[in-house]
Amino acid sequence: VDDLDTKPITELSLEELLASDPNAVEGLVSRLYSTFALTGPSGPGSSDIDSPDPGESAFLRAIINLQDFTADAMKNRWGDDGLDQLTTTSDWDRNNKFFKLFYDRAYYTIPQCNNFLQALDVADFPDEENIIAETRFLRALAYYNIIDVFGKGVLATEVNFGQTQPLPEASRIELFNYVESELLAIEPVIRTTSSYGRANTYVVDMLLAKLYINAEVYTGTPRWDDAATYVKKVINEGGYSLDSNFVRIFSSDNNSSPEIIFPLLAESLTSQSYGNTTYIVNGSLSSDTMPLAQFGATDGWTGHRASKGWYGLFGNSAEDLSASSDVRASLFWTTGHNFEMSDYREWTDGFPSIKFRNTASDGSGSPVAFSATDFPFYRLSDAYLMYAELAIRGAAGTSMSDALTYVNDVRTRSNADAIGTSDLTLDFILDERARELNLEGMRRSDLIRFNKFTGGSYIWPWKGGTASGSSISNDYKLFPIPATALQANPNLTQNPGY
């Protein structure tokens, strides 16, 4: 009868794991970070969460889908069961699998962190204080995404981990307060310098700054001053500097870029995912119109193109773009493509973005199936532009002159003309963020913060499901809670309008 207690060999209990591998803790922490870039632990075809296609289930891919395709700059043409609705900002409904993938991925990372925090309680680890802080940061980052995208959820922590009764719903403010308190608690504890790819003080500061700069959206109360406090800390104490080569930030050698504050790692052989930068690079390429090898890719998925909502900020034609001195204007593939996107499903309508590539910044590197380019999740020029925005919004401790310096540092690094103080308006900042930061997973949040996402004051191609763009309801500031979540936890309620 004892044989009924079967013992695995290749899978291990926590005790066995710690006993068998002295570096086990590295693998356990690596696991938590990887939830943002990889789809699963057993190759690119595996998935941590149940999803129709494993490759779709990565956090970064979900962020690009929900933050960039729904906004003015990027469109996708595949039409895969629900992607059209994102790309046209229309007909969102609770059954759309892309909402589920985002939601389920965030609520994968969170309990994984809770589970590990419980384990940390039981066993002793070297460097435990930092590891706990990093784990709490990663959990806070997942919650931040829930706050931003869905506006509510459940508050699952290491305290209630293991409870089978469905948790009560937590409001946006509750989650905001929780994330704020977590980040404030770990900020003084976590190390100030860390190995590449791991969180440190300034990564935490960056998330705090993001939380505060959007606080008005999340809670109704602006927190510009607090945002400025942490942005300044990043700028002044972090030791980061703008990369003189803009293209390097999005190339396979970006791990040596001084600008990146927090990357999501990728390697062609050892860290393969269809949902990290591979999704951005391959998705933006097509051998129909582009030489793949030039961008170091073996596959082009014929999917994403920018729209004039992005490249229109550099000029009104392909010729304008090539005439521009701005390096950032050159990062669109125009040959064989139309400036206007009269049909988002037509590959040649709209220019593909070639901002991200698998090659090194000098163009070297053989074509690979999986990208080795890290995703710059947080980087310094974002902090500079946040500072400028906060200065314009009148945050305490900021100055317009510093703001102008930072904006011009960002612009001149890319050979764009410097601007004057009079140019420094919120509208300009929003446009500059587009020129600088599009396809980096934050455009929708930016538009909402500037109150340009919903309504009809700002329209872009295919907004609201029409080629020229149309007004959409304010309900679209939040996504619907996925039907599966509502079914699995009856305490959850749907967002208005869905």
Add this chain to the structure above:
Amino acid sequence: TATGTVTDKANAMPLPGVNVIIKGTTRGTVTDFDGKYSLEVSQGEVLVFSYVGYTTQEIVFNGQSPIDVTIVEDASQLDEVVLIGYGSVKKEDATGSVDVVSSKDFNQGSIVSTDQLLSGKAAGVRITTSGGSPDAAPNIRIRGGSSLNAQNSPLIVIDGVAIGNDNPAGVSNPLTLVNPNDIESFSILKDASATAIYGSRASNGVIIITTKKGTSGGPQYNFSTDYSISSIGDGLDMMNGAEFTRFIQEYHPSEVGNLGVAAGSVSTSETVTNTLNGRQIYNTNWRDAIIRTATTSNTNFSARANLFDKVPFRGSVGYTYAEGVVKNDDYERLTMSVKLTPKLLNDNLKIDVNAKSIFAFKNAIDSDGAIGEALSFDPTKPVYDNSESNRFGGYYLTLDNDGDAFSRITQSNPLARLEQRERPENVYRFLGNVEFDYTMPFLPELKAVVNFGLDASGSKIEERFSDNAFETYQFEGDNTDINTNYVFNPGLNYLENQRITNTTLDGYLQYTKLLNNKFIDKYDLQAGYSYQNFKNDGNQKRYQYNLVSGQREIAFNEANPNNRYYNVLNLQSFFARGNISILERYLFTASIRADGSSLFTEDNRWGYFPAAALAWQINEESFLADSKVINNMKLRLGWGETGQQDITGTVGGYYPSIPLFSIGDSNSQYFPNSSLYSAEPFNPNLTWEKTTTYNIGLDFDLFNNGLLSGSFDVYKRYTRDLLADAPVPPGQALTNSFVDNIGKTESEGFELNLNLTPINNDNLTVSLGGNLSYNQTEVTDLNGLTVINAGGTLRGTGAELFRHAVGEPATSAYIYKQVYDSQGNPIPNAFVDLNGDNEINDNDKYYAQTAPNWTYGFNLNVNYKNWDLSSSFRGQVGGNVYNFAQLNYGFTDSAAFSSQNNLTNVLNFYDGAANPVIENVNGNMQFSDYYLEDATFLRCDNIALGYRFNELIKDGSFRLYAAVTNPFLITDYSGEDPENFGGIDRNFYPRPTVYTLGVNIDF
């Protein structure tokens, strides 16, 4: 004095041991070794010839000499003993729903795997092969299967050894592991009262396979051999070169320049059919390029003897060579079996020893890839290119130069896919058991039975590529010369070794008491224990390609260098059963089991499953005693619970209830040089899924000479605590969806078996058998959920067709109702607003079941003198199959869907195979019921004609036969084949028509 020889009608062999008695006396004798007898007898006395399993013959002695008698195997008597798990009962005493299919009923023709003998022969048993490959998985469902994610296949027991559900690596069909020629019979246990005694793994029914036994008489030998030729029809109506050229000219004029190949660029002996703007147009039928006329042969030899006059023995060897109709799909098998059934200690100790060895050698081809490419490859391209510049060993592939940087493959050659790779999958398996059945000499009512079983296998899988194999074509990272920057990587690409060791032990005590002329005339009690352990241990060698050199290198994972896997499942049970017979006509059976499974935590480990049944032998009642019509009539009532725990194959793995960390693969690191350790999801609350079955059945045998017999069963089945993969409350488990005990399903149905023998005399026997069954299974509850996605990916990424929904059959397609114009053409993306809210969205979809409600089979057998003719047919009414080829190759844009300088063949738009109004399938078109077709069909499984030469061999017989398997299929379904287990007809491996010629020699 009467003398003569008694022979067996079936093979004209003399029968030793036949009782010859003078009726009404105690005088008699038995036939000797040569079947001869001699007996003093007076005029007018009646000689009675009887032999177990044969019909008794009576002959009035009028002085004739010799009196040679031919006796006939009695089908009904052969059926008499029914295996029911841990013992057997006489058919007339059986209380559960049990079908017996024995050798006389088996399908004939080219039989490679054991399931083919049974297909269509038993009501309620649906066997759907996954395709026409020799090792295709059979997918057996008895009464539909009631689970969502747990195992739905029946338990298979071969000579007392319950086979594990985990197939050895390299084996798709576990039933290829027994030589079909060794099979004596199948017992199929369907209702709970019958299956309950097998408990933990019997919720989906049980198929008990018994192999042939030795003899108590003289040695007998059998040699049989057959040779078959397989071929397939034309398949889907794709375009030929000329049609495709016309199509591209008309629908994609801008792509005309991609038809064919540039003149002079290719060197091949294939005929250029046309030259167009400097392009040479070929006419390749890619399907023909990858298929062949396949041959199959089976050769078997068996010997039966009574060793030392004490040990009945049967031994057999068999060799099978089977080719699939897709090139290089080769399968070879060598089987050996030995069976010994001695009786020792004054027959008190019966021993049953079985040993079977199987060596299987398979070349596993990528049939899915090759069949898909053969459908889609541009027919204006040649198969071969022997020009010097060709890199791929003489096969034509479409290339794209990617801006003169690299020559990338855009369309790969399906024939090269088959020819340039070999993947030997070799399996050795041993299956054996020893059963001791000891009757206590001091208490003959009590016996003890102990059975040890071992099912062990070793598999080795390799994957190797030849020189210039396109699948190993890699680029050199530091070389920019397009003419030289590539390498090939011939040789080993993958290696896997696996060992499966399954051990079983069961033992029971049985006490049987006969009480003549009492109210209770007989009872027996039985109690026992069963132990099953399944261990699967293996390792893999994996490779990756170096990014710079393009060379293959080992993918090394420090934390698990051998890529080892190790899975153990342990099941233990205690069981008891009692049978009581009252007044020789009322039979009660009751049983109870306690089952433990290692998949569950200690608190949830044990399940308790009772069952009870009542049978009423109506014809034993006095009011029917004189009936000329009713020979046998029995009413059966059964009730029982069975348990289900097997989630290892689908969602739970082997350790679903305990917290564990797994080691990540070498290509899924995050921080450099550190393997991911992942906390695996688990559910400590998992426990048994339980099914309650109610069954009413009637067995009958009417009129004389077995004119009409059969059985009718009605059942209802409730499954609760379903083991299903379901969403978990967000944030409260280590993933978003995991197996849990949720929900309920309900099934109901009936089964009818009928056998009609209208003519049965010495020269001519005509018999007709048929079965019909109806089953409807519905999901009735999902613990608050209304729907769970159930897979079925179509075009694009992650679009799922199937759902489990409350109120619907499991795995129903969830689709839109297509709108058609006045000419009957579908209007793309126009769907019926089913809920009438003037909006077309997800809520307008409806459910359509994939599995059929009605299945049937029938057969006609005619014996005329030495001729025998048999035929069997099978089919289903209803059910739906998604015609994926119609979706994928049935829109006009698909020919140039991706314009990477390549074109894709399409269905023929000119003759109605596809409709040109569908230009693309963007939007929700793929969820249109336009693509979901009724899967009703009637298939002729086989027709066989044989002739027996009695005089050719002394004391033996020689039968020659010809058979055709799968000669025709009647259906309205327009895709490749409506008989489809998964519900989506995609790159289907065609089922061939097989012509067989064989001989069978007994001597």
